[in-house]
Amino acid sequence: MKPAVKNNKLLKLIFLAIISFSLTYCQENKDKGDEKETAKVEEPSENKSTKKAIPNYYTSGIPVYEKFEDLEPLLNIENDTTYVLNFWATWCKPCIKELPHFKELDSIYKKEKMKIVLVSLDFPKDVDTKLVEYAKENQIEDKVVVLLDGKYNNWIDKVSPEWSGAIPATYIYNRERNELFQGAFENTKDLIDVIEPFL
Structure with missing residues (x-):
């Protein structure tokens, strides 16, 4: 039974690592997307210099x-x-x-x-x-x-x-x-x- 427990722990760690990586990747791409969108703004808004x-x-x-x-x-x-x-x-x-x-x-x-x-x-x-x-x-x-x-x-x-x-x-x-x-x-x-x- 011990190898199965180790495999479960290993699977959980891999799963957590994948979720962590996915969240970080999505956030980075969202930030990059925001930068591109800001760069494309043609008219400055009232509240921005x-x-x-x-x-x-x-x-x-x-x-x-x-x-x-x-x-x-x-x-x-x-x-x-x-x-x-x-x-x-x-x-x-x-x-x-x-x-x-x-x-x-x-x-x-x-x-x-x-x-x-x-x-x-x-x-x-x-x-x-x-x-x-x-x-x-x-x-x-x-x-x-x-x-x-x-x-x-x-x-x-x-x-x-x-x-x-x-x-x-x-x-x-x-x-x-x-x-x-x-x-x-x-x-x-x-x-x-x-x-x-x-x-």
């Missing part, structure tokens, strides 16, 4: 505004400069098509008191991979800022009550006047025509 979700572009030199309230002061600067704020995104084909006109405009008026700000509305997941790369390739990093606040309906009226929310849209202002231009500029001359009255 955007910086933790998408850290790299914070070191790219492009200013990032998480909320519209942080960007809003750029719409209300009172000095002798004319500001041209273009709202765009890399996923917007008309936006990409018109961006060279802003680059050309900047070179034409480089001696004037005019500042171009290209406000990217790209999704957080695209900032590192698409926006930063596009800005570097086209040498416009010094003009680009990012607005991550996707709650457009809460703030488009603060830019202009006339804005439908579609992009591209260009808001031009100085101390004396302001105006919103919706839609893409077909060429640099059209852009110059709307800028001239402000200068």
Whole structure:
């Protein structure tokens, strides 16, 4: 009878070892699955820091505004400069098509008191991979800022009550006047025509 008892004890030990291994393996795979799921999150949640979700572009030199309230002061600067704020995104084909006109405009008026700000509305997941790369390739990093606040309906009226929310849209202002231009500029001359009255 003693060998049978030993075999039972051995079987119990093997069974416990298998259960222990199975539980450990399942937990490890569950944790790995959680990591993958977190990495795939496209939009940062309200209770998580955007910086933790998408850290790299914070070191790219492009200013990032998480909320519209942080960007809003750029719409209300009172000095002798004319500001041209273009709202765009890399996923917007008309936006990409018109961006060279802003680059050309900047070179034409480089001696004037005019500042171009290209406000990217790209999704957080695209900032590192698409926006930063596009800005570097086209040498416009010094003009680009990012607005991550996707709650457009809460703030488009603060830019202009006339804005439908579609992009591209260009808001031009100085101390004396302001105006919103919706839609893409077909060429640099059209852009110059709307800028001239402000200068």
